[in-house]
Amino acid sequence: MMNPSKPQPKASIRSLLSYRPSFGKAKQGRLIRLSANEGALGASPHVYEALQAQALSPFRYPEVQDQQLNQAIAERYGLEASRILSSNGSDELISLITMAYLEPGDEVVMSQYAFLVIPQATRIAGGIVVQADDVDMVTNVDNLLAAVTPKTKILFLVNPNNPTGTMIEMDEVRRLHANLPPHILLVLDWAYAEYLDQSFSDEAARMVEAYDNVVMTRTFSKLHGLAGLRLGWAYCSPDLLTTLASIRGPFSVNQAAFLAGIAAVQDRDFQEQSVAHNKKWIAAMVPFLEQLGLQVIPSSTNFILFRFDETKGPSAQHASDFFASENILLRTMEPYGLGDCLRMSIGTDEEMAVVKDAFIRLMQSSSAS
Incomplete structure (x- = not known):
């Protein structure tokens, strides 16, 4: 093989069609x-008030606000704060999960019209994208399960789904999980769940608490109106949280996002x-x-x-x-x-x-x- 004339990215990056919306x-x-x-x-008026009232110190690392945000999320949704990991948007969580749990050649199963960041993150991590056909624009559990092979390491379920807007009920989500081997990580991308009754997210949270191979990702970009500040969070097992936190940038979320997130989540x-x-x-x-x-x-x-x-x-x-x-x-x-x-x-x-x-x-x- 001839020496390249300039630095070359690895093969999984060269073949990538990047997600640039x-x-x-x-x-x-x-x-x-x-x-x-x-x-x-x-965003909530309380967000603007919080940002104006709080004297931000740009030279300080945002350490304290991280725990304050986790506690505010836990109190709002009845969760365990120790299972919450904040992130620079939920996009970062998708990347962290694929980086942490994929070896080159491992497969990631997703629905036919899954959020485009998921296949992008999979390929960056060296994984193989496996898409299961929807039925009438709705995610189909049987097709997802049929797509699982011995090489499958992660299954992403975006529910409700973007870009279709359709969803499957929690009984189907539980059936999906019950038929997955325990070593496959089920990622519940619940970015739009807050437009539904809270019981929908509560049931997903109970799954996270009951099983080590389920993680729920959430965002502040939709209902809370903080898309420009980039803030998301995961709810997961202690082991999974430790793994993701170990490869997340130590200060990936900035002070302004933390303060805005706390104010937003508290304004019911x-x-x-x-x-x-x-x-x-x-x-x-x-x-x-x-x-x-x-x-x-x-x-x-x-x-x-x-x-x-x-x-x-x-x-x-x-x-x-x-x-x-x-x-x-x-x-x-x-x-x-x-x-x-x-x-x-x-x-x-x-x-x-x-x-x-x-x-x-x-x-x-x-x-x-």
């Missing part, structure tokens, strides 16, 4: 960005307000989009995935371009193999009213042509 481009002016699944109402009134706002607009937009002739995928999240039939109307790309011209950004789905679909986050009342009007004009212009 594009939220779209619009013309200049007021922007309605519904392409990133951000919290529609932003704002959380309830955000959930109610989301439910209202999901309930309004699903029939609205269906009446326009779009196929809408049932959603248990803060976004809606819908499919275009260009034999009867505009294509997804044409619709995306039209909305961008109106300064409305929706998410295209080509990276998931869903080129005929768009994904739309729920926005504010004002934003959603503008979007509805734009949808009507889009469909009218398409029918006229």
Whole structure:
């Protein structure tokens, strides 16, 4: 083999298609960005108050706030603080898990339309991605189990799933776990769980407490509106926590994120307000989009995935371009193999009213042509 002319990354990195989300481009002016699944109402007012009231010391390492955040999370959700590990977004947890538990050639099982960070992290760690077919855009437990082989080390379950918005019930989650060998780590990516009844997350937490091979990952980026500060957390066994903490950067979460997270998780009134706002607009937009002739995928999240039939109307790309011209950004789905679909986050009342009007004009212009 000839000597390369410059430093070369390892093979698993060279072959990687990196996850760099594009939220779209619009013309200049007021922007309605519904392409990133951000919290529609932003962050709790208490978050801004906490950041303004607390004199941050940029030269100090954020040691104390770590434990304070873990305790606040534990009190809010009825968890054991000693099982909580904070992180620089839940993306970091996915990377830590794959780095810690994969040897080169090990397999990671996930659903057909799983969050794209998961296959990226798997390949970076030298693992092999194994995707199990969904059924009608819903994760299928039988297909996941059929994909397990002696080489499987991790199974990721994103539930509710991004980008489809669909979910499986906890009985199916328990059936999945019951049929996995104990050496396979089941990762419950519960990023959107806070849009559901808390019992859904409570049951997942009880699984974590009962079994050493289950970990639940959560985020502050969605309901809590802290996407820009990058804050997530894991709930897991003491052994798994020790393992992940040993390879996590010692100060991967900054002071501002810790303070914001504590204020956000303690503001139940704002959380309830955000959930109610989301439910209202999901309930309004699903029939609205269906009446326009779009196929809408049932959603248990803060976004809606819908499919275009260009034999009867505009294509997804044409619709995306039209909305961008109106300064409305929706998410295209080509990276998931869903080129005929768009994904739309729920926005504010004002934003959603503008979007509805734009949808009507889009469909009218398409029918006229």
